[in-house]
Amino acid sequence: MSKWSKALIGSIAGLAMLVPVNGAAFAADGDAAADQTQTQTTEQSNQYFDLSKLFDFSSNNQDGDTSVASIPATSEERARLQAEVDKDKAIDLSKYQDNLHKTIFQQRLAHAEEVLADANSGTARVNVAYDLLYKAADRLDPIAGEPSTKPDQPGTPDKPGHGDSESYTYTFVVYDPATGKKVHEESKDFKAGKKVYVPFNTKLSAPAGYEIVGWADECGRSYDADLTGVFSTADTTLVALLATINNNGGNNNGNGNGNGNGNGNANGNGNANGNGNANGNGNANGNGNANGNGNGNNSGNNNGNGNASGNTIIVNRDNNGNVIIPSWWTKNPTTNGTNTPSKLDKTTTPTNGKKSTTPSSSTPSASEGSQLASTGAAIGTVVTVMVVLAAAAGAMFALRRRKLADSLRAGDEH
Amino acid sequence: MRTAFEAVGLRQGRDSVAYGTMLSHRAHALALGLVRAMSGDDHALIRKDGHGRPYVVDGTAAPAAESPDWSVSISHADGLIACAAHQGGRVGIDVEEVRRPTAGVLRHCFSPRQREELRDIAGNDDADACTDMIAERATMLWTLKEAYGKFTGLGLADCVAIRACEPGFCRCRGLAVAQTRHVLNGRQYWCSVVFPSKEGERK
Secondary structure, eight states, rough: OOOOHHHHHHHHHHHHHHHHHHHHHHHHHHHHHHHHHHHHHHHTTTTSHHHHHHHTOOGGSTTTTTOOOOOOOHHHHHHHHHHHHHHHSSSSSBBBSHHHHHHHHHHHHHHHHHHHHHEEEEEEEHHHHHHHHHHHHTOOOTTTTOOOOOOOOOTTTOOSOOOOSSSSEEEEEOOOOTTTEEEEEEEEEETTTTTTOOOOOHHHHHTTTEEEEEETTTTSOOTTTTTTTTTTOOOOOEEEEEEEOOOOOOOOOOOOOOSSSOOOEEEEESSSOSSSSSSSSSOOOOOOOOHHHHOOTTTTTEEEOOSOSEEEEEEEETTTTTTEOOTTTSSOSSOOOOOOOOOOOOSSSOTTBBOOOOOOOOOHHHHHHHHHHHHHHHHHHHHHHHHHHHHHEEEEEEEHHHHHHHHHHTTOOO | EEEEEEEOOOOOOOOOHHHHHHHHHHHHHHHHHHHHHOOTTTOOOEEEEEEEEEEOOOHHHHHHHHOSSSSEEOOOOOOOTEEEEESOOOOEEEEEEEOOOOOOHHHHHHHHHHHHHHHHHHHHSSSHHHHHHHHHHHHHHHHHHHHHHHHHOOOOOOOHHHHSSSSSOOOOOOOOEEEHHHHHHHHEEEEEEEEHHHHHHHO
16 A cells, blocks of 8 residues: 555545534534523522512412522511501591591501511511501591600601601612622712612613612612612612523413403413403404414513503514414405505415514524534535545545656656 | 504614614515405505605506505504504504603693693602603503604604694594504513594594
């Protein structure tokens, strides 16, 4: 065997060994990336409070992945709530007006007692119950002429209406949970006693993939995203509570009855039960449909507060991203009636009379990663074969030239 | 006139441009679906003119021209997309999340009487209630002004009309106003639609 033949065989063997290595590298990268993403998401989702348990939100409307890291209430916090309950129980409610404030007060007092009775109540739950209770007690309206029997609220810090002379600085901070670094910080002054709100027209926003679901102050109190019930009382730093945005890919089950009062709701999780429509805007006709394929990003509830005019609808999308507009809703007669194919739209052939309204967008998944890897391996094989053939042809050509040269030097006639 | 809304669970993160682009694409698809469903023309298209105003192109007409029958308007806020389609006249829609207007918006786009009205609300003793009421009232008016700007096609350029715009102002011009309040995913929105009223068309 000549040295050219040895070189040829060696090159073929070397290239053949490279192909499976490349293919395996593709697959390994794809799988590793998918695993890493999954792990990271799980870890991040475990870092945050589940506000649904703090504020009694309906658990149906929350993402299931936000688990709770409940911190037990301290004895001081429980004692403070107990003292507030005891004081409020001593109030003679007959001397106060029977209005909404009184009803709310009674409800919150009962709620506070429930919280105290529950030995597992967390710190946030106890503090929120305390906040709600003493604010409700503050807002009781005494009957005209009746002296208030309400015990004094020592230093009611959140009572609105303190003088306007003072103002306090509220600092809003957002940390990136992935890096732990501060990404946004903004301060705003609020006059004493005024309602505190999240500044708008600012750059305060959640990092990509997260949403702000609440705020927490230095004392461990948690508030909802809109800072409901927070009044300016002292310089405070509020840290954003973040939750991952999860695509529930779920079904919007409409259980409204289309009764024209706008009470239908569309829960992001659940089953399409075939009754009612998924929009809460009240349509006069009750034969709605349940769109089982919900918007993949819709993690909340669609509460309808429409004007019951029947002219509005909240739409959903199917799994391909196409807008679903129920036919019963569009009662207007067609303008041309013939549905003649457009001369302008020559690129698509209508199927079943409908055409996709949006390009279906998809996120690369792990299975697509493995497909990509196998495709890469196939391309690599083809290229290798071509290279080997070219090398073989070149080697044969060179070998032939060498033989000719040797024979010419030997004096052979050709 | 029909309006369609779509809730968007995804909230704006750092990349506001990408978020806006995503909302625009979804709004375009929603408007297209709405127009096709209402008109029965499965080949109707939506184009935008030089000012960004969307208009309906009749799928059966050649060459491409704005549909004389149907008009469409698109708006989106953080978390909500709204589209309106109307047969027989222009339509303008705007949707905004409830919030207090900035001082600049108040000064340039609200009439003195409207500002006075908001100041009266601010004089209320209950700080909590007055803050909410100001935001609600101002957002309601602001969406109406923007919707009127979209209806006329001039946007906010017609300062005098925009300042004066309120429901009565529109009714005097033969326009119908539909205003709705929505609570979606825990957020509050106001939506206003301006379109020619039937009485106005008869006149």
